[in-house]
Amino acid sequence: MDYTKLDASLNTVLPGSRQKPGVTIQVFIHTVSPIDQPELAILRRHGIRAERGATVITALLTPDSIADLSDQPWIRSLKLAKQSRPLKP
Amino acid sequence: MKYEKLASPLLTAYEDFRSSGEPALRMRSRAMGMISAEGRPRPARVVVFLHCDEEKDFTALTPQGLQVNQRRGRIRTAILPLESLDALSEDDGVHRIVPARYLKPRMDVALPKMHIPEFRGMSLTGQGVILGVVDTGIDTSHPAFAGRILKIWDQTLSGxxxxxxxxxAELAGSTFAMTRDTHGHGTHVGGIAGGSDPKYGGIAPRADYVVVKTDFMNAHIADGIRYIFRVARELNxxxxxxxxxxxxxxxxxxxxxxxxxIDQEAGAGRIVCCAAGNEGNDNIHAQSIVGGGHMRRMRFLVPDMSVTLAALNGWYPGSATLEVSVRSPGGxxxxxxxxxxxxxxxxxxxxxxxxxxxxxxxPDPDNGDHNFWIEIKGETDGHPVAGGIWLLRVRNNTTQGAELHVWTLDDEGGRVVFTGTSVKDSVKIGSPGSASSAITVAAYTTKVEWTDVNGADHSVGFELDDITDFSSEGPLRNGARKPDVAAPGAMIASTLSTQSAPTAAWILDVRNRxxxxxxxxxxxxxxxxxxxxQRDPKLDPTGVKALLSPHSRIPGKASGSFHPKWGFGVIDATNL
Known part of the structure; x- marks a missing residue:
């Protein structure tokens, strides 16, 4: 696991998530450069659909997948997705 | 008779009718939907709004002369003989009977104030353009959208x-009935952008809709934006x-x-508009310079027994390093x-x-800055966070000072707030309003009074023809200018989702709120x-901003002036 690629909020939720079997985490994956077939193949192994040339990808991942992908040299960062709200005063 | 179900004007009219007969109706016929029976073979009748169970079947009351105009819905319109009020009020499925009123035949104020009708002229209607709405859904049965919703991706359904x-699940045509907007936010937003209605119509009444009913996870919002632009691309x-x-x-x-x-997806013919946010009155942001060798304290208040998770989101330059600590109300x-x-x-x-x-x-690889994230929970899982004044303590053991910005977050939103001198009414435009290519919009007040469906008058304490106080302030943390422009945001009359249940004060009639x-x-x-x-399908975000900025103005200031609350000011479409 390369913790330096995880943002602060993802780092915060990860320890608790690893203790609960079956937990998945919604994340953004940022790549170093536009992805091609080899990277797409790795993403597919983790159940991620993405388009060739993408650099920011949304994905629902297990803690193990997060650990595995953080070690990939072509992945720059993994960031926790967060809840937004409809804006009302 | 269940008198408590009759709105006051109807109650007084009914009692007056019982005691004085037809003349009591004549005097009210100009103000209320009263139809006198004088000189006519039919009995005196009244046009009403019925607040009732959504699936209420009124067939049994037909012999009493009741005619209901809609088969379902929580608020319906109807006409009935005054003598039938007794039976109708006794029905358990009927909750309120409100007389209809005559309204002045005029457009609502927001469009004329911004000179939209003059700009539209005879030709600009939004025809051929896709309006993408990522929100709480849309009431597909609302006549303001009739025949113009092309597709809906309901992210909350299984599919x-x-x-x-x-x-x-992706829906189209006959499957639209599967999705609902019980919140009502998306339906109202959709109506402002492009609803078709003689009184409360939107800006682009012939544009077509592609709607994403989202679960509001920001990753799914991103997926929704990509979906809308892909559908539009396929339709050219x-x-x-x-x-x-x-x-x-x-x-x-x-x-x-x-x-x-958003910055990747936006481009020629692909524009994203974002709300600036409504935290102008909320102390969710604190800011301080933490000098080298110094420490700073930021106080924040957690309300008692009502927040299960409070969080602090802190950012400062990557060139500095800070140490952080938290002090609880107990010390x-x-x-x-x-x-x-x-x-x-x-x-x-x-x-x-x-x-x-x-x-x-x-440091974060995307901006090179340091981010710390602090989560505070109750003594045990699910137990509320201890209420009271908490303290964020920040220590700088280096020689270099750092500008620190911190935002509060909680599971409800806006309940945990900073107090004390670190509070700053600025830098309160978060994502996605902070996206460089987005057109980020502040709110301006064009209306402060209205009459609700019950005939009750309401007013709000916003300054008319001024920036609305709740509108979130820029600039961004890196000094970038946001918001971009201001537009009418209070009080705005538009489409009501019949699947939602707002309080009566917000409802104007059976279709609008x-x-x-x-x-x-x-x-x-x-x-x-x-x-x-519609005028220029290749317009990109820079082009849209280049058009909007010089046609916006902060009252009393020269065109081109910028203010972090107003952006470049309120839009005037006259010569756009």
Whole structure:
């Protein structure tokens, strides 16, 4: 696991998530450069659909997948997705 | 007779009719929907709004002369003989009977004030343009959208998903009945942008809709934007996406993931409009210079027994390193935690009055800045966070000062707030309003009084023809100028979702309601952008801003003046 690629909020939720079997985490994956077939193949192994040339990808991942992908040299960062709200005063 | 179900004007009219007969109706016929029987073979009747169970069947009351105009819905219109009021009020499925009133035949105030009718002229209607709405859904049965909703991706339903995300269900035509907007926010937003209605119509009444009913996870909002632009591309049409939503878990500089995706997706014929946010009156942001060798304290208030998770989102330059600690209302403290660059940067601390988790990783790869994230929970899981004044303590052991910005977050939104001198009424536009390419919209007040469906008059304490106080202030944390423009955001009359249940004060009639927020200002500009895209389908975000900025103005200031609350000011479409 390369913790330096995880943002602060993802780092915060990860320890608790690893203790609960079956937990998945919604994340953004940022790549170093536009992805091609080899990277797409790795993403597919983790159940991620993405388009060739993408650099920011949304994905629902297990803690193990997060650990595995953080070690990939072509992945720059993994960031926790967060809840937004409809804006009302 | 269940008198408590009759609105006051109807009650007095009914009693007057019983005691005085037909003349009592004549005097009210100009104000209320009373139809006198004098000189006619039919009995005296009244036109009413019926507040009732959504699926209520009125067939049994037909022999009493009741004619209901809709088969379902929580508020329906009907006409009935006055003598039938007794039986109708006794029905358990009927909750309120309100007389209809005559209204003045005029457009609502927001469009004329911004000179939209003059700009539209005879030709600009939004025809050929896709209006994308990512929100709480849309009431597909509302006549304001009739025949113009092309597709809906309901992310909250079970289904095979779409190419942009393998979840939710894509709906079209006959399957629209599967999706509902029980919140009502999306229906109102959609109506402002492009609803078709003689009184409360939107800006682009002939644009077509592609709607994403989202679960508001920002990753799914990103998927929704990609979906709308892909559908528009397949139809070979320009599109503008409206995002009347947001949060404060980001860096407030446009480098967050959702903002990056917006910047990637936007381009020629693809525009994204975002609401600035409604935290202008909320102390969710604190700012301080932490000098070298100094420490700073930021107080924040957690309300008693009502928040199960409070969080702090702190950002400062990557060139500095700070240590952070938290003090609870009971005075207990965590150790100062430095930036941790080896192994997990997370440490958890159990205080006698709560649990605190702190993450202090190295610089963020997207902006090079440091981010710390602090979560505070109750003594046990699910137990509320201890109420009272908490303290964020920040220590700078280096010689270089650092500008620190911190935002509060909680599970409800806006309940945990800073107090004291670190509070700053600025830098409160979060993602996606912080996206560089987004047209970010502040709210302006064009209306402060209205009469609701019950005939009750209401007024709100906003300054008329001024920026609305709740509208969130810029600039961004990196100094970038936001918001871009201001548009009518209070009080805005537009489409009411019949699947929602707002209190009567917000309801104007069976199809329309009022609401306020930068959520309402954003679709005003999205609709205007649809008109601009009809005129020039290749217009890109820079081009839209280049058109809007010089045609916006802060009252009393020269055109081109910028203010972090107003942006470049309120739009005037006259010569756009």
């Amino acid at each position: 095979a998903g779409v190419p942009e995300g393998g979840y939710g 049409r320009p599109a503008v996406v409206n995002l009347s939503l947001g949060g404060h878990g980001d860096a407030h500089d446009g480098t967050d993931s959702l903002s990056q995706i 207990f403290v965590t150790p100062y935690q430095p930036v941790i660059t080896f192994g997990s940067p997370v440490r958890s601390y159990t205080l006698p009055d709560g649990g605190v988790t702190i993450a202090t990783p190295g 009022v609401n306020a927020g930068t959520s309402m200002a954003c679709p005003f500009i999205a609709g205007l952008t649809a008109l601009l895209l």
